Amino acid sequence: MIAIEDVSKRYADGTVAVDRLSLQIPNHSITVLVGPSGCGKTTTLRMINRMVEPSGGTIRVDGEDIRSRPVNALRRSMGYVIQNAGLFQHRTILDNIATVPRLLGWSKQRARERAAELMERVGLDPAMARRYPYQLSGGQQQRVGVARALAADPPILLMDEPFSAVDPVVRRGLQEELLRIQGELGKAIVFVTHDMDEAITIGDRIAVLRTGGKLAQFATPDEILSSPADPFVEQFLGADRGIRGLSFLSTRDLELDRSRVFPVGSDWREIAGRDPEGTPVLVTDADGKPLGWADPGAWDGDLADLEPYGPSFEVGRDSLRVALDRAVLSPTGLAVAVDASGQVLGVAGQETVAAAIRVARQRRAADTPQETASASAKAGR
Amino acid sequence: MNGFFDIPSDLQHSYGGLIAIHLQEALVPVLVGLLLALPIGLLCVHYDWIYGPVLWTSTVLYAIPSIAFFVVLIDYTGLSQLTVMIPLCLYSLVVLVPAVVDGIRSVPEETNAAASAMGIGLARRYLQVQLPIAVPAIMAGLRVAVASSISLVSVGALIGNQGGLGNLLTTAQLYGRPRLAVTSVVTTAALAIVIDALLVLLRRVLTPWEPPSGGAAGRSGAATTAEDAATRTPEGAS
């Protein structure tokens, strides 16, 4: 647990980077500091490992004032990841990762064994061990940066805009990787970003800071999206926070319509006769996997004439946001719901999703524990 | 003045006259060198493969002592100022060509692309876009070249009083008057510092877009380029 208590940072020229900030950063969770440039988020992070000394207030780790320990010992007990990774260009990947264990006095052999282990953990090909940083892509370098920070198994990980310099696709992969590693290791991670989407994706709790280093809101992503503390947070979230908030609502209880799903070989004339309006039906193969949409009155059974069903969503894993998105994209206005094996469970229209949102909201009003809601939905995005 | 400025008549020049000769012998070669370095540098940027050989040649030329150069040239140009100025001009190229090349290469790719996109032709682009941006690097090279040139002119004294203020050095020994040597060294150093200050001033005038305070770091940074450039080897160029 990192306790930031009434901490300020004022510079000699009078600028205030952080203004009387108090935050409790719990163990085994990712706390994101987010805000526009000049909000003091990086300064706050760097005060935790004393790269910046506060001008007032106290920071404690597990109750102990961080100033009570020698500064380098303190830093070696915290992993530190920065933008562009900051790898040592003259050292191999393996030796980069082995840096902190070597500083802690481990033997070269043991430090390298540990480094090899870490490479695997962050999803790096062991063949890269002897390469130099310039031979790696930006995303790979950042993985090395994370591995290097984890090498001595510190309980705390400080990450300063670690994924800001890579392209969105790679960033996405790195975020998922971080969540996976966090699921295995359960560190206390402090993560700085200026990207609200990233904050929502990876944060268990988000501290929104405003220019001048003041705390605007400190809450779970779900809470921040559903009830921003003030107009600043609301503006920072952007215009689509309502839809983004759906990310935290599960599709598990969505009422799916099974009456429009038929396997190949059904009696299409009979089906068309039941519904004179000719609404489309979803055709599945013998295993229940979706094939496409058809108008039962006009379709002659040729699979090539089926209307493509587009992307589907997985019930339970995907959020209501995904379900709504699929419904919007679907040619029939109906999203195809599948289970983990890809079998169709039913279809859902935009109205069905809207009804589910209303139910979820009511349930939340009745005080459902939000931690579990956000935690279960997180995996689905 | 106790013999500091009492110039023996066999030098055939007053104190001021020696300064004028010294400056002329030092600055004309660098100026010619600059005029040569601008097109050579552009060629080296344009055709990357000639930069290596140009550097090799100039480094070897640079390593040949000035006095040897002077002696060899006496056969062709006699005991004249030209004999002193030709080697100095060649030396200046060693510093100036890499300075021009680095300067032009320091132009951001986007700037070049923007210039082409606006339909600015090659010649125009060189004169109006690349050269102005290259000015800080070129000026840094110029400062090193000028300082070195002012220092080297003195050696010309060894080939028959062609060394400007350096002539005072040989005279000092000839007549056993050490004060003349002091005059020579102090005046030469003062000249170098004054000219250097003028070049810094000129750079400020030529590059009003560079912040003067931040320029301090930038200037010395570019000076490295010139120091380094003096003996850059081809493998560093590629």
Add this chain to the structure above:
Amino acid sequence: MNVLDFMQSFFSDGSQWHGYDGIPQRVWEHVQYTAGALAIAAAIGLPIGLVTGHTGRGGNTLAFLATGARALPTFGLLVLMFVWLGLGIVPVMIPLVVLAIPPVLITTYEAIRTVDPAPVDAARGMGMPEAQVLFQVEVPAALPLILSGLRSATIQIVSTATIAAYVSLGGVGRYILDGLYQHNYEKVAGGAALTALLALLVLVLFWAVGKVAVSPGVRTRRAA
């Protein structure tokens, strides 16, 4: 007769190859002057350059000192030291060291100062002591540039050490000066060729040192 003919007759003269005025002896003297001056210049320039580059302070003072050192005329300084201190190695070493310090000092300072700040920040953030940050992170990355400064200084010393002959010392400058006074152009051309050869040797030497000492992971930075 052109310069190449002079050189050929100089080097083919068997009497040039032995004795106190023989080529091996003169080259050895030249190497000693060069190594001595470089060692002193490096002993002064490297530590100051490393510390100022690491702290990032004192850059303007350094630039000022370097300008001053460059302004001092090498030949003038030699004559002045000679008339003040008389014959000996010291009057030769002083101008050579003054000549070599600016490239060593300024290049080292700039090389360290312009090292990518991200790895340095990462090293500090991982709890690396300052001395290790300098010697294990900054110096390895700055090494190619630091070496180029030393190389530049060495070439200038090799070329300029010829002036030692002016104050009655040896080195290959002996041939150039003697040739000048004796109007023996063979000697002048031969001495010049030896200097150029020594310079080439310096280039090769520094290339080899760079190959061995610089990590293959370090990319050559373009100075600009």
